[in-house]
Amino acid sequence: MSALLEVRALSKRFGGLLANQEISFAISASEIVGLIGPNGAGKTTLFNCIAGFYPPSEGRVFLDGAEVTGASPEKMARLGVGRTFQLVRTFATMTALENVTVATLIRDKRLPTARRRASAALEFCGLSARAAVPAGGLTVAEQRRLEVARALGLEPRLLLLDEVMAGLNPAEVQEAAALVQKIRARGIACLIVEHVMEGIMPIANRVIVLDYGRKITEGAPDQVRRDPAVIAAYLGEA
Amino acid sequence: MTFEILLQTLLSGILIGLVYALVAVGLTLIFGVMDIVNFAHGEFLMLGMYASFWMFALYALDPIFTLPITALMLFALGAAVYQSVIRRIISASMLAQVFTTFGLMILLRGIAQFLWKPDFRSIDRSLVSGTVRLGALQFGLPQIAAAAGAVLATLLLGWFLNRTRLGAALEATAADREAAQLMGIPAQRMFTLAWGIGAACAGIAGALLSTFYPVFPEVGGNFILVAFVVVALGGFGSVSGAFLAGIVVGVVEVVGGFLIGPQLKLALVLLLYLLVVLVRPQGLLGRA
């Protein structure tokens, strides 16, 4: 299967700080890839570089073979890349349905069509009952799911999920994990930054581990879990 | 001949620029500590001018002597404004914060207009009246005194921020509110302090200006725009930046006004604001 997303030797520098150093990997459709590592490893930075919130200092990013290095977030959205945010950024004064409609409008500017697509996305994420509630009135777990629904509204090929399980209780973590698996079943590739191991390890096809801005290893969850370099990275941090 | 005129305008610009600096320092302090732009800052200046004026008109007290009183009064007012109004919008949206300080601006102007009528007042004879001659150059003594006072006040503030514990606490809150709180620095008290000092700066500037500038309810409007330009140029949140920028803006205004025409002074200064925020948003010394 050819790669949907390919990241080649990506580096990101902020002044004197090297946040990402020559990171390379590839993701294919229907894959869940976890991106883990201790705090400050550069996970969200990598995310933001791929999603277009800032351009990488070096390296290249390819989507389905076409180069998208440094493309703006708007362009990435149009190319079929959806993302969620670490600190939830739902449109607080708009209802859940309206939140997702904003995304579905990308394909067709007619509201009735967009609303229908949005309803479907809400249903997929189990939020139909809360469709008319302003996003600011939803619980954190619901808001995270709403962000996922919104990203799905773009009908993306690739979904970038930033700590979508953070701050959730165990039951909610399992719900989130199940949702991500449903998304994979649809053929969408998912790159997930995560700290909640119980959530990501059981469902990931592969896991990439970052530490101090470098990729230290990549492989199946069981493999990575037992890798001494990974253990050292996490223990060393404690 | 022209060199002397240019020098005269340059120095005049520096003199008024120092007063602008003082006004802006108060504004930038409040912004640095709590991320709020006080649209009513010009009104604190206006009230400082009126305080100075009335103590002169009613009790024949010279503005230079009543300066500390004016400063204290405005400090109290700033703190009171924080406690009664601003405290409630700390976590509100930026729109709500903008509207609130805007409403405050209108309220204070209305109160001034109601109490003291829209008439222009001035202090005609004070301790610092008169002119000073330096060769072919001539400066108003009030302007020199105002500049000196502004420098003094700014230095005092700088000393306070850099050399006292309370000042350090204030700077800490500005740098990282949560970290400062975790270290036991009470945010509310710091905010009240910031507003008090900010208002006092504007009030002192007003008192200094009252010796040569007309006093009327809308006078704040003349200075708030310039203050915004200074703060933007110096870098939102930077006290030393505001000081430098104040001088620059003063010079630009006076020299520019001399070269292009005094009626276009304001446009020039405002153009500077647009240039700064579009080309170099962090200003001279601001945080990114």
Place this chain on the structure above:
Amino acid sequence: MNRGVKLALLLVLFASACLAPILVTNPARQNFLILAIMSAQLGVAWNILGGYAGQVSFGHAAFFGVGAYTSSLMLIRFGASPWLGMVAGGAAATAFAVLVGWPCFRLRGHYFAIATIAVAEILQVVFTNWRAVGGAVGLTLPIEQEGLKALVFNTSKLPYYYIALGLLVASLLASWLIKESFLGHYFRAIKDEPEAARSVGISLTGYKLVAIAISSFLTAAGGTLYAQKELFIDPASVMATSLSVKIALVSILGGVGSLLGPVLGAAILTGIEEATRQIFGGTGRGTDLILYGLMIIVVAVYYPDGIVGGILSLRERRFFRRPSPGANA
């Protein structure tokens, strides 16, 4: 409040608006009504940019002035019809708005608000010193003809009222169409969370420009009407920051982001202005400012969605917490 009730209320409002000047015969009171309607129209226009898209402008008088000056100059120089002038003025204002907006929309929140003040003040200074357009002295409009075609009415001011009302209805229609279309969704997204809006494909600057284009066009149209009514304009009366503030106030008080909020705000504002003028004489001696100031503060602190928002939230018992401070850009 369901749609049926809303529609009925709107019709009642419109009917009373149409009948009002017939019932009110005192010319001073009629003038008050005209001012109220004109303020409402300006508020609705402002709201498209400031309320819906969340880009607060304290410099809208610039567009008002451009509209007034364009149509007046066209009339004086070329004898052009004021109706044509109204469209031309709108176009000129839109061009100016887009030109100025494009670099300025990079600025967030208060930086942008200050920039709008700066732009409007610069424009006022330029016009005050530009002799070719009348400078500080201003322009006096010729009163050669009367009637609808010339947009001048001397014997009775009533036609101005109905034209203003027509402009208001047109502006409300534009506002409503935006609200009910994808533009409404996009504007609100930009207002709530600009970065998230980008992540779903919304070009921030592009849509902000759409908002300012529509807003400035409608504001300029109001400027032309003002010029034709007063038959005299100068920078101080059509480009002053105090006018920009009043325009913003109308929406801030009545309800930023709601359709009819500005209308309510205009009613309150104009009412207070008249009342304080009658009680205290002259310019009301600042009492109107005190009242505005207090109202804005109360509204901003307790009802950031304006009075309309406050009423709505009371009725529907909507009560949701604000997102964390870091979430707002």
